[in-house]
Structures are given as structure tokens and as C-alpha cells.
Amino acid sequence: MSETTKREQHVVIKFAGDSGDGVQLTGTQFAETSALFGNDIATFPDFPAEIRAPIGTLPGVSGFQLHIGDNEILTPGDTYDVLVALNAAALKVNLKFLKPNGIIIANNDGFDDKNLRLAKIDENDNPLHNGSLDAYQVFTADITKLTKLAVAEFGLGNKEAERCKNMYVLGLVYWLFDRNLQHSIDFIEKQFSKKELVAKSNIKALQAGYHFGETSEMFGNRFEIAAAVYKKGTYRSINGNQATALGLLGASVKSGIPIFLGTYPITPASDILHELSKHKGFDLISFQAEDEIAGICSAIGASYGGRLGVTTSSGPGIALKTEAIGLATMLELPLVICNIQRGGPSTGLPTKTEQSDLLQALYGRNGECPLVVIAASTPADCYEMSYMAVKIALEHTVPVMFLSDGYLANGAQPWMIKTLDEMPEISSHFIRQANDSKEYQPYARNADLSREHAVPGTPGMEHRIGGLEKENITGNISYDAANHELMVKLRAQKVLNVADTLPLQTFEHGNKDSKALIIGWGSTFGSISTAVKELREEGLDIAHIHLKYINPLPSNLGEMLQNFDKVFVAELNNGQLIRLIRDKFLKDAQGINKIQGQPFQITEIKDIIKHNLQ
Amino acid sequence: MSETTKREQHVVIKFAGDSGDGVQLTGTQFAETSALFGNDIATFPDFPAEIRAPIGTLPGVSGFQLHIGDNEILTPGDTYDVLVALNAAALKVNLKFLKPNGIIIANNDGFDDKNLRLAKIDENDNPLHNGSLDAYQVFTADITKLTKLAVAEFGLGNKEAERCKNMYVLGLVYWLFDRNLQHSIDFIEKQFSKKELVAKSNIKALQAGYHFGETSEMFGNRFEIAAAVYKKGTYRSINGNQATALGLLGASVKSGIPIFLGTYPITPASDILHELSKHKGFDLISFQAEDEIAGICSAIGASYGGRLGVTTSSGPGIALKTEAIGLATMLELPLVICNIQRGGPSTGLPTKTEQSDLLQALYGRNGECPLVVIAASTPADCYEMSYMAVKIALEHTVPVMFLSDGYLANGAQPWMIKTLDEMPEISSHFIRQANDSKEYQPYARNADLSREHAVPGTPGMEHRIGGLEKENITGNISYDAANHELMVKLRAQKVLNVADTLPLQTFEHGNKDSKALIIGWGSTFGSISTAVKELREEGLDIAHIHLKYINPLPSNLGEMLQNFDKVFVAELNNGQLIRLIRDKFLKDAQGINKIQGQPFQITEIKDIIKHNLQ
Amino acid sequence: METAHKTIFTSKDLETDQEVRWCPGCGDYAILNSLKKVLPELDHSKEDFVFVSGIGCSSRLPYYMDTYGMHSIHGRATAIALGLKTSRPELSVWVITGDGDALSIGGNHLIHTLRRNPNLNILLFNNQIYGLTKGQYSPTSEIGKITKSSPIGTVDSPFNPIALALGSNGTFVARTLDRDPKHQQEIYKRAYHHSGCSLVEVYQNCNVFNDGAFEIMTEKDSKPFTTIFVEHGKPLVFANGTKGIVLEGLKAKVVDIINGNTEGLWIHDESDSMKAYILSRFFDNDELPRPFGVLYADASKPSLDGLIQAQLKEKRIDNKTLAFNDLLKSKNSWEVQ
Amino acid sequence: METAHKTIFTSKDLETDQEVRWCPGCGDYAILNSLKKVLPELDHSKEDFVFVSGIGCSSRLPYYMDTYGMHSIHGRATAIALGLKTSRPELSVWVITGDGDALSIGGNHLIHTLRRNPNLNILLFNNQIYGLTKGQYSPTSEIGKITKSSPIGTVDSPFNPIALALGSNGTFVARTLDRDPKHQQEIYKRAYHHSGCSLVEVYQNCNVFNDGAFEIMTEKDSKPFTTIFVEHGKPLVFANGTKGIVLEGLKAKVVDIINGNTEGLWIHDESDSMKAYILSRFFDNDELPRPFGVLYADASKPSLDGLIQAQLKEKRIDNKTLAFNDLLKSKNSWEVQ
Numbered sequence A, B: 001m002s003e004t005t006k007r008e009q010h011v012v013i014k015f016a017g018d019s020g021d022g023v024q025l026t027g028t029q030f031a032e033t034s035a036l037f038g039n040d041i042a043t044f045p046d047f048p049a050e051i052r053a054p055i056g057t058l059p060g061v062s063g064f065q066l067h068i069g070d071n072e073i074l075t076p077g078d079t080y081d082v083l084v085a086l087n088a089a090a091l092k093v094n095l096k097f098l099k100p101n102g103i104i105i106a107n108n109d110g111f112d113d114k115n116l117r118l119a120k121i122d123e124n125d126n127p128l129h130n131g132s133l134d135a136y137q138v139f140t141a142d143i144t145k146l147t148k149l150a151v152a153e154f155g156l157g158n159k160e161a162e163r164c165k166n167m168y169v170l171g172l173v174y175w176l177f178d179r180n181l182q183h184s185i186d187f188i189e190k191q192f193s194k195k196e197l198v199a200k201s202n203i204k205a206l207q208a209g210y211h212f213g214e215t216s217e218m219f220g221n222r223f224e225i226a227a228a229v230y231k232k233g234t235y236r237s238i239n240g241n242q243a244t245a246l247g248l249l250g251a252s253v254k255s256g257i258p259i260f261l262g263t264y265p266i267t268p269a270s271d272i273l274h275e276l277s278k279h280k281g282f283d284l285i286s287f288q289a290e291d292e293i294a295g296i297c298s299a300i301g302a303s304y305g306g307r308l309g310v311t312t313s314s315g316p317g318i319a320l321k322t323e324a325i326g327l328a329t330m331l332e333l334p335l336v337i338c339n340i341q342r343g344g345p346s347t348g349l350p351t352k353t354e355q356s357d358l359l360q361a362l363y364g365r366n367g368e369c370p371l372v373v374i375a376a377s378t379p380a381d382c383y384e385m386s387y388m389a390v391k392i393a394l395e396h397t398v399p400v401m402f403l404s405d406g407y408l409a410n411g412a413q414p415w416m417i418k419t420l421d422e423m424p425e426i427s428s429h430f431i432r433q434a435n436d437s438k439e440y441q442p443y444a445r446n447a448d449l450s451r452e453h454a455v456p457g458t459p460g461m462e463h464r465i466g467g468l469e470k471e472n473i474t475g476n477i478s479y480d481a482a483n484h485e486l487m488v489k490l491r492a493q494k495v496l497n498v499a500d501t502l503p504l505q506t507f508e509h510g511n512k513d514s515k516a517l518i519i520g521w522g523s524t525f526g527s528i529s530t531a532v533k534e535l536r537e538e539g540l541d542i543a544h545i546h547l548k549y550i551n552p553l554p555s556n557l558g559e560m561l562q563n564f565d566k567v568f569v570a571e572l573n574n575g576q577l578i579r580l581i582r583d584k585f586l587k588d589a590q591g592i593n594k595i596q597g598q599p600f601q602i603t604e605i606k607d608i609i610k611h612n613l614q
Numbered sequence C, D: 001m002e003t004a005h006k007t008i009f010t011s012k013d014l015e016t017d018q019e020v021r022w023c024p025g026c027g028d029y030a031i032l033n034s035l036k037k038v039l040p041e042l043d044h045s046k047e048d049f050v051f052v053s054g055i056g057c058s059s060r061l062p063y064y065m066d067t068y069g070m071h072s073i074h075g076r077a078t079a080i081a082l083g084l085k086t087s088r089p090e091l092s093v094w095v096i097t098g099d100g101d102a103l104s105i106g107g108n109h110l111i112h113t114l115r116r117n118p119n120l121n122i123l124l125f126n127n128q129i130y131g132l133t134k135g136q137y138s139p140t141s142e143i144g145k146i147t148k149s150s151p152i153g154t155v156d157s158p159f160n161p162i163a164l165a166l167g168s169n170g171t172f173v174a175r176t177l178d179r180d181p182k183h184q185q186e187i188y189k190r191a192y193h194h195s196g197c198s199l200v201e202v203y204q205n206c207n208v209f210n211d212g213a214f215e216i217m218t219e220k221d222s223k224p225f226t227t228i229f230v231e232h233g234k235p236l237v238f239a240n241g242t243k244g245i246v247l248e249g250l251k252a253k254v255v256d257i258i259n260g261n262t263e264g265l266w267i268h269d270e271s272d273s274m275k276a277y278i279l280s281r282f283f284d285n286d287e288l289p290r291p292f293g294v295l296y297a298d299a300s301k302p303s304l305d306g307l308i309q310a311q312l313k314e315k316r317i318d319n320k321t322l323a324f325n326d327l328l329k330s331k332n333s334w335e336v337q
Ligand SMILES: Cc1ncc(C[n+]2csc(CCOP(=O)(O)OP(=O)(O)O)c2C)c(N)n1
Pocket: B264, B265, B266, B267, B292, B316, B317, B320, B347, C055, C056, C057, C058, C059, C073, C074, C097, C098, C099, C100, C101, C102, C125, C127, C129, C130, C131, C132, C133, C138
């Protein structure tokens, strides 16, 4: 073998092909194998809105972006080192983010006349041959043909044989990065345990791809990315929706209060439903309701009965739930509402990411109806934050809105597993047993203004609650003027009191005397943090605060902001958190906004800040 | 006659009784007669949430407050000069707002043991006899008995006879204020045209009450309130819901585009439906849908077809419409959404007034979904502002939220009628005729960013629109990143552009160099304006800005605020407009808030301001 | 499902300290009273009853019953009750709703609840009007009706709630009326004992906004001729025993009963869904009396809560903490030493 | 209602510049093609057709038809279409919807639209699955079904859409299937010509998430035995003429046809709502074939848009400005000089 090995600290690879080509699987497998190997990773799947968009077309391109490194990786990367393009459309769509001199691995068979036409490229202008890719290292192979040849012995039909090409490519890239095939072989065997020939063909394709890398001498060198240095512990790869499901479930186990999930499918939230409905063993009821309203209402009914009501959705579905969130606020029952945000308004961009439901979360209800709003910052953080959503809901007897988004939902990272013994205790306020000591008053309050809820079936505590204004303490209907004002203020204060139990805000980078401050929230953590780190390395003293608790805001936030003249608020929307910051702290904050259905690129943030500070 | 006449500039009268006693009618009649006489008036009906609350109880009390004067009257008044109490509960509930030395007219028959018990007053502690009312001028009569006697000749049943007592009281008070009975006699004759005996009995009761005032010498003096000096014109008395209905209808007639009202009943908005459904002659379709969602969606369908889609509701119903408002925003079709606000959150206080849906109006949708939001300031102003809602919706091809509230909805005032020739022109952007000159592009834009909508049936312009993000100009579905950002910004700018066509903001009182500024919006106009006027008379140089256009804000508002160090924002909520003011103008504004389901009292505003400025 | 040790209580124990706030003369009082009579006779303890309602005059009922109760939001009571009942199958959960609440805004939840068949008892107070919002037409108002929102008459033809319930696969569908407390009580007991979702349509007079809507079915003189009270296994007889119904093919016909001979008359069979449907369609034909009673009852379909509990039982994990920690690690985890 | 001067157009004129984005093999293609065949044969001009859809794979259809169209929000197409049709009764308005869109989130609008009877044509693409959201069960999925959201099987028993439509007082209820273009076209034409609300359930294969759901009803070998195509006035015959259906009392039974003798067989009568209901309930009985065709059609009920137009016509004011100004003054106005 003549190849050399290039050591890299981190590499970004983009697998792209037609949405029928199975590149999501290729990407996931590569990610998992790399994580198992010990790299840090961040992934970003990006697929068409259609189930099966027309084959070979530009809108039909499906992509899986993967960033692997030997130290902390916080984003899937701005630009790719390696682009794997299974057809012409995939190349055309993705080329703009390939680094200069980056590697292109192209499937010749995906650049025939038909594919060129579908990609709206002139048939006489095949980019693989017209010199337009001279700035890159291009490696081509007849991947489709080679795959079919490789699996011929198992006698699959033509289509089925062709479908193994994603494994062929995976093998090839495994070779390029010197990775072990075993994890993927195990996976294939399990996946196709009932279809022996398919399993064998896929394994053969995988191996053939690997061997092709080895024998064809097509690449000048291999890459080596050392394992990252991790703290001791047990790790797994996890995406945001899995982490959300597990955080909710874990909190339910820890608190001993089983979940009732009342929900309605919607992209990109559905996978939480899919995941949770696997876990009935935990006494979990998952109810796929007729619509979002029935979803949240059934969850309220369950909370009323002493379960933990949970509902999950995305923007359009949350819009439908707002009336019922008001009811839960009046009832002062625990409830967790997960909004996995996507591009809006209206149906918008269902498969794209955005942070544009924050104002809806904060203000989107009739009447004075404050809501606890918290947001996860990374895929793995969804575990902690959904857990916290449950904890706050149960301990403060309030509905809590947990915000995630499409980027977190589908993006994956290695995560050091936190078992339940490492998670905080959770108490709750359900009365389930008769208690003769004093008369039960449903709206009597604890010091933090939470209330005790006697669940139906508890003898001697029969009572009625509802959505009309209630008299403090007794809970009877009251139209009294002063009582209403009192109750509005109590409900507001109750939400504010949550801040007392939350961790104080800290700086991710910099400190209160830094030259400028950038505030972010939710899924932009990786991009902002990396951008700030790089800026700091370049000598700019920028501080970074990343908010996970948005209502109430951390109690020390005002103090932290005090000294700054220059405050940026970076969000994937047209300016929403910034309204809160300006309103609360009267800082002339400036927005860094992107509304493209895509996460921030690190350079985008850096450029704006540099431009503004110079 | 020994009585003297006291000249007053204005008097506040509260009629109160059991909700079965017909005090709303007494009040309305007195108001209309006074308006016809030429007084300025402001009314405030305040009734229980129940259809028929239990007779004689405290929650069963129904009240009608009326302020009449010989010059401009802007509020129903803080405290009463005269309290008419038809039973014990009515006295108990209302006494706290009677002025020292004020007049009480009490019906002895409503203070018997049973009524005292129902009012939770000790039977031995009748307030009419225990000296507790010594600070007032108390006049009592056996009104029930006197009424029955008066109408005995017509042979009505006991209950029916008793029911005439509201007319007896009306007669009595007419005498006290030296009013003519004719308007009420006409009214009774019309109302009971098919029940002659009932009509005769009521007229008799009315006259008997009047004569009792004259002959009993019970009152020491009569009041005289001169007619106000009005500009020449035709006047009528109008409440907010009537005015809203007429404003919508007038705009439809002016623009030539017939209304489709898709709605669902809810307090306090239902009367707009009731009023509009009387006017099918104007080609108006009123559709009482199965729910609020179908209400707004049918209106969107109608707008799509070239009608003027209108939907009306109150907070809880608006919550259900938010997803569809997003659709209308994406479709860029005209649509008017009327929110007649009530006390919230959730079902809240359905019959009480509040301004707590402003943040919902501004921000309560998923995604970046800006909405034009405008608010009426007085009952009569509902006519102009609902008219403007239509004008903006049609001319800018946007949905518009028109805000009113329970106080405006039911409160009445004299209004100088503005016929259509006095109202501004309204244009629209429907294409209904084939036009060969160029290819139709549904999302091509006019200078103000509005678009032309070819309605179905127009040959050669077939096209599809929807809630997914659309390519600019063509309207085709687009997931393109840059296009999405462009479209979000275009939709935002389109709303901002509305400000270019609106009147500039002016000061109601004071100017930009005044000592302090109070900003209000919507129905608080009367209270704030009166408070400021009085403060200015007392020597405090306070300015008042009253906003009717909230999104976009008037373009000169920032400039108007510039000089002020002290800015108050007065609202019937826990602080909503103030967030916008702080956010936009970074002014450390201070809230004056009341969340009691009741309008501001003038003194409440004055006290806070005085307290803060001293 | 019944609680093991029912505690004894009386109707009086069901009174609350809240004043009843319906209009004097409203049919809702009679329904409340019938319920108060029935509850003590059932197998649940007082604390195990829950009344969930939406919004409307009728939906105020829970405040007047000293059991557990929730007065929720308009149209959503069925969905809330479903969440509660599946979470706590040992409770006796009742939904109190109106024709607007259940059939207008809440129509979707109603039909889905019926098809899913949770063990709830739904009492639909049908007064053919929106009472609480002061008199607009409802989805059960007759076409042409003049109301506040239809000053020249409605153009919407109404639902037939019984037919709708049958078309939604309801497993227990019954009708009763406010003015017949005995019948009501019987029907409520039957609804309670039905395992699955029971829908009871209760004709209820709103004497303020729609007075007399059912007068001909409740007044002594006309009632015998306009109504028919069906009982399982008994012939369809009405008009004080002078008339009966026969089924000719698929058509119901009124016949005279001669000398008390009921032979050949339609024998009511609760379990026959086709017959139930034909009964439901008497509604469309003014010549036929309006049927009351249990029109359809099918005990064979398992209840939703039963099915859910069976799944939970089958899968139940004892040591959940252990299992959860294992679950965290189950998916390709790796150790870093 | 028909436009006076229909302009001629062909199926090809209905093509749009949008690429069709359904999965290869999806049943939706066949439905689109059948519609494209039917439209030119109807009485409206091309610009007078409007397709309104909700959200779902099926709801993408309007993009592929060069008529007017709106791809709206999930479940609300019927409500939007109602607003459009009553505003513009001269248009031919079609609703394109899926089993999730129409029966799950949109169930309430569907049943209310059916009872109100606007002259719309609703095509419900029933693939017994949520396609667009990648494979959760729908309200028509069979109980026990394993899907992404029901990994150990559903506990919800499904709707019978035809029974639901009849229970909602639908005036035209039909069923067809993607694999039979001729039949589809015939049914779509019938739906179009029905004055009132037409509901057509179309069995549609989702070959990605629920492949083969209707296979036994579409595949050559089994189709004759599992399906029955009903026609008004004709006996109920299936299995290539070897079997028929008789009605014994209220029960349908399969009988053998001897020597082509169809005497005594159930004769299909579209106007008989009871028979239609019994037909709808074949669904519950595996021994009976699934009926296709126009199961029920009642032309006697006036359409909502017709009733509304009649009211508007009756009340129409000519000089609206004058009338409006008068209206302003009508209520006790007074003059100040
Ligand atoms: C979301 C919402 N929409 C509308 C209303 C107003 N509303 C309250 S009750 C009701 C209808 C009541 O009718 P019905 O259910 O028949 O009850 P009834 O009063 O006749 O017993 C309406 C429209 C509301 N409270 N909430």
C-alpha cells in the first residue's frame, strides 16, 4: 500500500445522495462507529420534506453532515472536508459548502445523462469531466456497478442489489478513515435478521467498499483522527428527541409519577412519541389523540388524576394548545409541553430548524397567563432540560414549556450517560391519602406558592376546580375584583419563584468585564460558543451567556449584563429573545439573526461580531 | 310643589337590582332619553355571568351605571351621586362607590327578611333602619307594592305585574331629573305591540312612578342637567359592539366587497354576530360555525374567493384561531379578526372587561408571524377603527386584529353619525377579470409589498397557494434558505409599511416638553384622558398619548417620547403594552395597572401619578 | 370496575356549599336531582366519582355535586375525561356537556371518544340552544329556527345525535328527558353499569331561550303519542298501549293495537345495531314517536381503559430505576476508562 | 350549478410545472390521473375548479392540477371550502383530504360539513396511515396495528367512515379505490353532479408505510370475492356473478347464485338510507364483501349554498350606500342644529 496517513484534529464529512439512497443510514453508521471509536461527534441530518421526493432531482437530495474530532466538537461544522455525492443533484446542492481543495467522492453512475438532466445540468456539461471541480480532489468510482457486482452471488433482484450501495460507500469511507467494520456488520445482521440474503449482501457490499479503498489506490492518503480524551464513564450517542424522551421518562421514574403522554404526530416532534411509546413497562400511557387539543387536554385530565401529563408538538400544534395551556395555568396542575420548533409561520418549513416560537411560548395565550419556558442547548442537554421541565412542573404545580428544535431533535452527539442516581430529586404535590388534620383547601398555597392537589379518589377531599377565576385558598368561583387581581399576581409570582430554585447563570466564556457580550439560547449553543472561543483566540474579549431558563430568567442575569455597552443576541429567528432582553434590562442589544431553516455557521457569527466591533 | 331644582354639570346614577328586575332596561331607557335630551352620556352595564343568577343574592346583582352631563363625558364615573337599589343585595354590593351624602333610592319591599337573608345581612340589621346609612340621603318607597297597585286595573298575573317595577323606578327617576316620558312610552308600545295589557301596564307603572315623585314630596329637590353643546349633526346612542358591526359593514359597502362573517358565539363578542346577521340585505353572509377554527377558516376561504373574510371572538376563541391566522399571513389575504377582550386567563371572568390579550395579539403565533394590531378607544370609536381594520386588510392584503373589550362592547355614548361619504375610500387587490397583458404571478408585489390576488374563476390565472413557505413572486413551494429569510423579512416589512398610510400620533394633552407622559391604548381612553385633564387643571403638566395603532406603531412615536424621563403606561392588565414601549424605545416606563375586571377609576390613575411625581 | 369497599353516602351528602345558579325553571335542576338520587345507589364510593364538564349552563353541574369535579373549557371535557379515566380506571368518570359543548365545538372529541370506547358516562344535555351565551342556535336546533344569531331563520340542518353516535361506533346510546326523573335514573344506572363509553342524550328544557322545545314530548296530554319508551325484549308500544310499531322491511310503521294484542310488533333488541339505527331515524319522521330508553348497548367491545391497562400489565417492569438505567445504556454504549 | 359557457380543455391542460413529489408507486398518482381525466368532461370551465386541501401526502394534490387551489392547514380544508363555496356558489369546489386530515384532526369540520350539505365534493384518500409524518396509525387503522407510534399494537378501534358519514346526515356517500380508474372516474362524476355535499372515500395504497392495506380488494385473484360494486337498481352480485347478497330481516347474507338467477337478491337503492347503513356495516363483518360505488345519494335536501343564496336574494338591497346611511340613523337618532 502506497497511501500515507494524515492526522487531523477534526474533519467534516457530508454524505449526500438521493433520498432513496440510504445516506441517512450511511451517516448514522459512520457517526456511531466514530463515537464508539472515541471521537467526539456532532451530526446534522438534512432531508427533504417529502417522504420520497422525485428520484435524482435537486429537492430530492438527502444529506447527512458529520463532524468528528479528537477534542470537543460543538457543531456539525460550517464547511465540509469530504463530500460524498451519490448523484449529480447531491453534488450540485452541496458543493458550495465544500472547503477549497476538499475531497469529493462521486458515484459515476449517478452522473449519467438521466441524472444530469434531473439535476438540471446540461448533459454535455458533466461536472466530473468539465473541469469545474479542479479546485477539489475528486475521486470517482462506478459505485452502483461495483456494488451490484459485489453482491451478485446472493441473487437479489436488481433494485435490492442496487440498494446496497450505501453500504459500499460506507465501507469505502471506513477505509479512508481507518475504521473498524464490526459495529456496522453487527447492525446489519440485527436489522435483517429475518432476511438472510439481504444481510449477507449488505455486509458483502460494506466489505467490498472497504477493500476497494484499499486495493484501488484511489486515494492519496488516509485520515487519522485520534480518539478524544473523555472523562471516565459510560457513553452513548444520542440525538435530541431520544434525549428528550429519556429525560421525561427518567424524571417520571425518579419522581415515581408515571407519564401520560397525550399527543398528535408532527414533524419534528413525532420521534418523542415513537420513543416513549416503546416504554409502557414504566407504567407509561401514550395516547395518540385525534388532534393537538385532545392531546393536551387528555394530559391535563391525567395530571388531574395524579399522573404526569406530557404533551409534545411543534409550532402549528402548539398554536392549537394555547387555550388549554391557559386552563392548566388556572388549574395549577403540573404539565409538560414540549415544542420541537421548526420553520414557520404556518406550515412553513416543516423539516427545517428555527427558534421562532419563543414569543409564542412567552406570550401566546389569552389573558395574563405566564408560563415557565426552558430550552435545551445541545442534543444531550435535552435529557437534562426535559428532566428539569418535569421537576419544575411537579414541584411548582405549573405547566412548563420545554423548547427544542429540529436541529437538536435530529442531531446527535456522544453523551456521558447520567443514570438516575446522578439526577436531582423530584418531589410533588399530589395528595392521595385522606388526611384528617385539617380541612382541605385546594388553593391554599405553600411558601413557593405551589398548591397541594388532592386527586380524585381521596376520601373527604372532594372539590371542584375549573377555568373560571377562583377565589384564593378555597378555589370557589369568584368574580370579586380584588381577588382577581390577587390571583393574577399570585400566578405571576409563582412562576417568578421558580427562579429561586434554579442554578445561577454563568458565563460560557469571558466575564462581566469583557468587551462585548453575546447572548444566545437553545440550540445555537454550539455555534455561538465555538465562534466566541475562536474570537477569543483571535484576541477579541467577547463574553458568552447562554440561556436555558428563559421564563423566569436567572435571578443574577441583570447583574451580569450591567457593565456591557455592547450586547448581541444571536437567534435563529427575526429577533425574539432580544425583545425580552431589551424590555427587561433596557439594553440597546443588537440582533444576530438567521432565518434560513439552518443552524448558524460559526463564521457567520464571527463575521458579524468582528464587523460590529471594528 | 315645594321642591327646588339643583343645577348639576354632571351626575352619575347607578341602577342596581336583582338580575331579574330589569335594571338593564331601566338604565338603557334613562340613557337614551338623556341622550335624546342632549346630554352627553357614558354607560357601563355590569351584570352577573349567570343567565339568571339566584334571585336576591349578592352574585345575582345586576347594575347599570350611567354618567350624564352638560359637557364632554368620557367615563361612566368613579362614584355615584344616585344609587337606585331595588333590593338589599343591590345596596350592599354598590354602596362602597356611592359618594358621601349621595342619594339612595331604595325599594322597601326588597329589604324584607327574605331579601336580607339572601344578601347575607342579619335580619335584625336592616341597613335602611339601623342608622348605617346616615351619611347618605336615603329615600325609600314600597316600590313593588306601589307598582302592583298601579297596574292592578289591567289584570296581569302577580309576577307580571311585579315585573313592571323597573318602569315605576324609571318614572320616579325621570321625575327626579325632569325628563320627558315619551321616548320610553314609544319604546314600550313598540316592544309589547302584541301584548296590549303588558304595554299598558308598563306605561302606567312608568307614569305612576313619575307622579309618585311629583306628589309624594319625597325628594327635597330635583336635578337639572342642561343639554351639552354639540356640534351640528345627526346623533345616536351607540355601544361598542353595535359600532363595530356598523364599521365593518360600512367598510364593506364602501369598498363594494361583501362580508363573509365566520364566527362562533362567545361573550362579549356575540352581539357583533347578532347585529351583522340582521344585514343579509348587504349581501352579507354570516356563518355560525361549529367552532372558532371553522369560523376563521371559512372566513379565509371566503377571502380567497374575493369576499371580505371577518371573524369575531374573545380571548379563548382567539387562542384557537392562532394557527389559522398564521395561514392567512402566509396566504397574504385580507382578513379581519375582532377580539372583544374579557378577563382571563382561560375562561377567566367572561363578563368582565380587561386588556390582557395584547401580547397574544402581537406575538401569539408560531413562527415569525407579524400581525397588524389596532384598538378602539371609545364605544363610538369602534366604528372608525373596525372600518380602518377593513381598509388596512384590503389595501395591504394582510390579516388585521381589531381589539375592543367588554367595557367598550356594552358601554354606550352619543355619537355624531358619520355616513359613508365622510369615510375614507377603500381600495382592494382582487383580480376578477382576465388580463392578457402579462403572466400572473401570485406573489409579485406592489410598492407597499401588498400582492394582487386573482380569485378563482378568473380565466388564465389558475394558481395554487398554501401555508408552506413560498418562493417570492411565483408563490411556488420553496425550501430555499435565502428565500425563506427574504420572505420572513418581506412579510415583516409589509406590516411595517402600514404605518406609512396611518395618521401620525398626536398628544391628547400636553406636548413633548410636558413633565411626564402617560401612554394608554384602547378602552382606557376616557379614564386616562379625564385623569390627565384634571391633573393638568390641578397644575401638573402631564401629557397623554393614546395609541390606537399598536402594530405597527405610529412612525412619529419614538420622536414624541424622546424628551420624557418619566413615562407611565396605563393598562387594564399586568403590563403588556409597556413591554413593547420598553423594548422599542428603551424607556424605563412604569406601569399603572388594574386587573380587576373593571375599568380604571379616574382617581386611581390620578393618585398613582401624583404619588409618583411627588 | 368497582371499588372494593364502597362507603355509604346519601343524596344529601352530595350537596355543595355553592348556590345553584341556573334560571328558575331550568331543566338542569331535574337532571342534577336525578343524578343525586342515583349516585348513592351505585357501587363506587363518593370520592371515586368525578364529573368533568365543558362550558355552558349544563357544564356548571359539577359545582353542585360534592364529588370530585372539573369545569374545564368549551368542548374538551371528553378529552380530559379520557386522560383521567385511562390514568385512573378505578374511578367512575362522568362527562357533563351540552349540545353546543359536545356537538358543536366538541364534536370531534365526542366521535373519537365513542369509537375508542373508554368507560365513561357522557350526559349530553340537549336544549337545542346555546344557553350560556344567551340564545344562539345550536347544532341540534331545527332548520329555519329564529334566534339571536339567525334573525331570519337558520339554514343549517341539525344533527341527529343518536344517529351520529351510532355512526361513530358508540357502544351504548340512550335517550331520556328532564321531565321524567324515574326514567332518567334508570338510564343513568344503565349507563354506569355499561362497560365502555355510554352516551345519554337528555332532552332538557331551556325555559329562557328555547322554552317548550320538547313540550309535546313532556306534557301529559301529548307525551303518550309523541314518545315511545323502549325496553329490551319488550314490544314497541305507545299511546297508552293503543299503538305499536311494526317493522316492514326496513321501515317502521305505526299500527293500532287491537285488544291488547302485541303480536308482530317490533321487539326491542338493544344489541341490534341496525334496529338501533332505524330507531334513531324516527327523528326524521314526524309520524313516528320519539324513542327513549337504551336504544343500543353492546357490551362485547372491550373498553379503551381495559385495553390500555392490559398492555401496561403485560409490560410492567418491577424495578423501574434499574430498568431505566439499563435503557440508557442499551443503545450501543461504550466505556471510557 | 353550472357555468353558462364552458370552455374546452383537456387533461394535458391540467398539468402544472410542479414536479409530482409522491413516492413512486403511491396510490395518489392514480387518483390524480383519474381526476385529470374527469375534469374536462364536466360542465365547469377550467378556471372555475378549485381544489382545497389540508396537510398530508394526499393534500399535495392541488399543486399538480392547473386549476385554482389552496393547500391549507391540517384538518381545516372542509371549513375553508365551505367559506369559499357559499361565497362563490358558481365555482366547482373540491376538497382533497386524507384519513388523518379529514377524520382525525378534521373530524369535526367533516361531520358538520356533511350535515350542512354545501355543494362540495370531498375526496377522502384513505390509506389507513399517516403518510406525511412517516407512518403513525390513523383513525382508520385496524385495532392492534403496529406502527411507529404503536410499537405493541393500537388499542383504538377505527372509524367506519361510511357509517360516520351516514350518521352525520351525509347526502351523498360513496367509496372507490385507487386501482380502479374507471370506477373512480364514474364516482367522481356522480359526486360532481350531486347537488349537496358528496363524500367519496377512496381506498389508497401507501406503499411505503402501509403497503398492501387493500391488497385483497385490489388484486385480481381476490378482488372479485372481497368486493362488491353496487349500482342503483341492480342486484347485489359479486364473485364474478357467482354470489349475491340477500337481506334477511336486517341482516345481509351471502348466497350462491344458481344459473344466473338473481331473483330475491338485494336490489341496490341509493335513496334508501337504512339500506345504505346496512351496507356501511359490511365493514364489520369479514364474511361480507366490501361495497364500492354510490352507497347513498339523496338529492332532496337543499344545499347550504343554495339556501344562503336564497336568503341573500330575498333580502338584497339595491342601493347599499343609501341603505347603510339610513341604517346608521334608524335607531333613535336625533338632530342637533
Ligand atoms: C373557546 C370558547 N368558545 C366559545 C365560548 C362561549 N360559549 C360558552 S358556552 C357556549 C355554548 C353553550 O351551549 P351548550 O353547550 O348547548 O350549553 P347550554 O348553555 O345550552 O347548557 C359557548 C358558545 C367559550 N366559553 N369558549
